[in-house]
Amino acid sequence: MRRSIFLYLIILLVLTNIFTYMFLISQVKFEQTQSDAVNKKFIDTVLALTNKNNDEEYFTLAKNQNAQEYFENNKVGTFVYAEKIIPFVTDKLKDFNSNLNGNPYVDQSPINGKKFIINKIKVLNHRWIIADFNNGDIWGEALIKYFLNDDGSVSFENAETLIYAK
Numbered sequence: 001m002r003r004s005i006f007l008y009l010i011i012l013l014v015l016t017n018i019f020t021y022m023f024l025i026s027q028v029k030f031e032q033t034q035s036d037a038v039n040k041k042f043i044d045t046v047l048a049l050t051n052k053n054n055d056e057e058y059f060t061l062a063k064n065q066n067a068q069e070y071f072e073n074n075k076v077g078t079f080v081y082a083e084k085i086i087p088f089v090t091d092k093l094k095d096f097n098s099n100l101n102g103n104p105y106v107d108q109s110p111i112n113g114k115k116f117i118i119n120k121i122k123v124l125n126h127r128w129i130i131a132d133f134n135n136g137d138i139w140g141e142a143l144i145k146y147f148l149n150d151d152g153s154v155s156f157e158n159a160e161t162l163i164y165a166k
Contacts, residue, residue, distance in 0.1 A: 089121075142160065
């Protein structure tokens, strides 16, 4: 009798182990499938964001090879890198924010005693800048031409200004 009970217990333990093993194997396969699906979705999202970023960066001096070649001086054999031009030009343009009447290249005089200053600047290519400006109440954007002079200075010229309605 005692042997039968032990035999039944051993058979029950073996069956329990087999069912547990099969359950865990199916659980691992399910989790692996889920993980693969999440990874594929993640990779697709990263790829989509990378493509979107590349499209948005198309109109920048940093990514425009033709605009960068404009700064190559074949006579002397020198090349000015976009990584140096962009901060130089943006700093020089933002320096005009300290004027009493605001930045002159937004082409707007102060309204209600509030001067317009440039907040954000994006150097589009070797000639154009787009800038976001405001006076605290009114916002706008300006398209500005810039020129790097032979003496190492930069000069600006307002091309167009847009003010957003309140």
